[in-house]
Amino acid sequence: MKAELLMLAPLLAPYEARLAEHFHLVRAHSRAEQQALLGDHPQRFRILVTNGGEGVDPQLMASLPNLERVAVNGVGTDRIDMEQARARGIRIVTTDNILTDAVADQAVALVLALLRQVCLADRFVRDGRWREGGFPLLGTSLRGQRVGILGLGKIGGAIAERLQPFGVSLAYHNRRPLMDCPYAYHDDLGALAEASDILIVAAAGGPASRHLVDARVLDALGPQGVIVNVARGSVIDEAQLVERLVAGRLGGAALDVFEHEPKVPEALLALDNVVLQPHLGSATLQTRQAMAECVVQAVLAG
Numbered sequence: 001m002k003a004e005l006l007m008l009a010p011l012l013a014p015y016e017a018r019l020a021e022h023f024h025l026v027r028a029h030s031r032a033e034q035q036a037l038l039g040d041h042p043q044r045f046r047i048l049v050t051n052g053g054e055g056v057d058p059q060l061m062a063s064l065p066n067l068e069r070v071a072v073n074g075v076g077t078d079r080i081d082m083e084q085a086r087a088r089g090i091r092i093v094t095t096d097n098i099l100t101d102a103v104a105d106q107a108v109a110l111v112l113a114l115l116r117q118v119c120l121a122d123r124f125v126r127d128g129r130w131r132e133g134g135f136p137l138l139g140t141s142l143r144g145q146r147v148g149i150l151g152l153g154k155i156g157g158a159i160a161e162r163l164q165p166f167g168v169s170l171a172y173h174n175r176r177p178l179m180d181c182p183y184a185y186h187d188d189l190g191a192l193a194e195a196s197d198i199l200i201v202a203a204a205g206g207p208a209s210r211h212l213v214d215a216r217v218l219d220a221l222g223p224q225g226v227i228v229n230v231a232r233g234s235v236i237d238e239a240q241l242v243e244r245l246v247a248g249r250l251g252g253a254a255l256d257v258f259e260h261e262p263k264v265p266e267a268l269l270a271l272d273n274v275v276l277q278p279h280l281g282s283a284t285l286q287t288r289q290a291m292a293e294c295v296v297q298a299v300l301a302g
């Protein structure tokens with residue numbers, strides 16, 4: 001008889017099929033399905049698969065007495081109770097390194113989309129307004145912009161590397177400065193925002209980074225500044241962000257992630273200086289295939 005594998009999030013179909021050769025897959029993608037598992041022989045699961053956005057509900061984890069391994073289809077562990085995992089010796093395996101390029105590419109795409117108004121101009125053409133006259137707005141050149149990166153880790157570093165050839169200046173904020181890093185370090189995030197035209201959020205999510213970008217930081221960025229978030233919605237105080245965008249106290253925003261996904265604040269939908277994406281940072285076929293392969297290996301190793 002095959003062992004059971006708990007799937008809290010899907011993988012690309014061919015990779016699920018490979019797992020199904022070895023395991024009986026029990027899919028519980030919704031909270032209601034997960035809730036139902038609590039009372040249904042929870043000791044049968046030793047391994048589970050999830051993704052960064054879904055994580056593992058701490059109550060569910062606590063109710064799986066034989067859980068040994070969690071394979072995450074992503075790098076974020078902010079929705080996993082790492083303390084519980086450590087205390088119980090549960091191994092958490094992520095797709096570390098694999099999605100760095102895709103997320104960094106997405107960050108650059110969002111910077112350019114925002115500065116060159118790609119989405120707004122696309123809507124202008126689709127709506128048939130070009131026939132009535134040319135696009136009325138001028139974009140902003142990327143050359144010469146001051147870019148601040150919050151979280152110069154692997155993804156933040158890859159974003160910086162990609163942006164450098166565009167002729168920007170680069171600075172960053174981390175908890176501590178990095179050794180041998182060519183970019184200017186600000187030990188205060190407000191000071192980084194003040195010194196930036198474009199603030200890119202690439203920091204890990206979780207309690208330690210929650211609302212790091214608060215009203216003070218957004219005000220330091222100011223009406224000429226724009227913010228790009230490819231990390232986690234929780235890093236920015238979304239209510240403060242929306243308030244400033246609506247009032248014209250912030251220049252613009254390109255957001256791939258939100259505080260309460262898949263909910264997007266209604267007020268953002270009407271704004272022209274905002275680019276919205278449904279959490280697509282790692283969503284290329286090649287990257288998702290490589291991530292799924294990594295998850296399959298992590299499960300089989302378990």
Ligand code: 8YV
Nearest residue numbers: 051052053073074075076282
């Ligand atoms: C993943 C993410 O693609 O890696 C993460 O933590 O948020 C995403 O980019 C997501 O987990 C979907 O698999």
